[in-house]
Amino acid sequence: MSNNKWSEQKIDQLLSQVPKHQDTRSKDEVLRRLQQDERLAEVSPMNRKRWIPPVVALAALITLTLLGATLINKPNNFMDSAFDSNSQSAESKAIEMDSSDNNQTSITAADEDTSNESKEEAETFDDASEKVTSESEMPVAKSAVGSNGTTANSSDVENHTAFIIGLVSQDALVVPVTFLIPNDQIQEDFGNLSPNTLQLYEQYADEIDEEGLGFIEYHPFKGSFEIDQDQLNHRLPNEHDYDLSSATLEAYNESLQFTFEGFTQINHQNEDGSQAEFDQVGQVTPTVLSNGLFKTAVYPYTDSTGKVYMVPSLNETYNNVSEAMDALKTPPNDFFGKAIPRSVTYTIEEIQGIIHIKFTEPLELNSLSQDQSTQLIESFVLTGATFDVQVQLDNVLEEQWNGINLTQPIEQPLGLNKYSW
Structure with missing residues (x-):
């Protein structure tokens, strides 16, 4: 800053030296000149324009620039302080509205669920006499393996x-x-007749809720069956899908194999009785029925619902039961589970027509899970049954396990994967 100091005396001295201006015009002359000035002519209010002095505009621009910088540097604090009270109020209202909407939605959804459940229960009750329930819904008798x-x-x-x-x-x-149908129902449907497997199939196959049990809708077979002495003739319609691929043909043959025990074979015919031809194989040969003597190993299979079934591997047959028992250690495909834990080893010996499974180390069934022990025993017993032999387990610590007497041969089962009707 400058060090020069202005005194009041010096300022008065300078002001006194400024020339004095005088206007000698009369008031009338000044008025007349003003009236003659075109710039002061009266302007219509509609055409008058508002304008902002440059200094004011510049000041406003500087103010906005500074305010923008403040917002950029501290946006959150500024917004919080500026709108805190309004935000709290709006948030409270939003919460109240959301709570009200959720309560209303919950009540509506609950009403709909209750209505749907009531409707489903009514439908289930109406169809109860026509559908099959699983063993988890209806108790079944104790099996050969507990x-x-x-x-x-x-x-x-x-x-x-x-x-x-x-x-x-x-x-x-x-x-x-295996569906266990009460004999009272058999008596009602067949009288005193003892039905064969074809008659049972024609009476009950269409009543099975296959999808409800986790299977695909497959039955009843297309076409018709007729008995020819100890054989069955399957009269196929012109349009069927059993020969679409090797997989569909395999499923068709295996389903026949498991369903019609008591007959020697099934002949595949056209509707006119001539020998049927399948796209995959040409003229199809009869399906020879094994009647349970599949000579194969039986493995656990877990379906898409988590239900475990015991299934014979019909694609793999063995010359003797020892080979089949050895095969239980290694499942043949990804569908079948491992029936025997890796830590369990054993030898196989036939003594007086009984197959003895002797474990190398004493086997404690209770050291395994319930499912593992059940599947281990069932795999041995069911594999032996496909060769029509009984099985006894040796070197097991438990003499009794889950209702099974392990000191003697285990009874051959009459069917796999039981359900109550």
């Missing part, structure tokens, strides 16, 4: 008739299922 097993034995058919059918899973795997 209350948690899946096989059916002689005690199961004391007051029931076993109806066995090959159902097709979502994986296109054919699973033999």
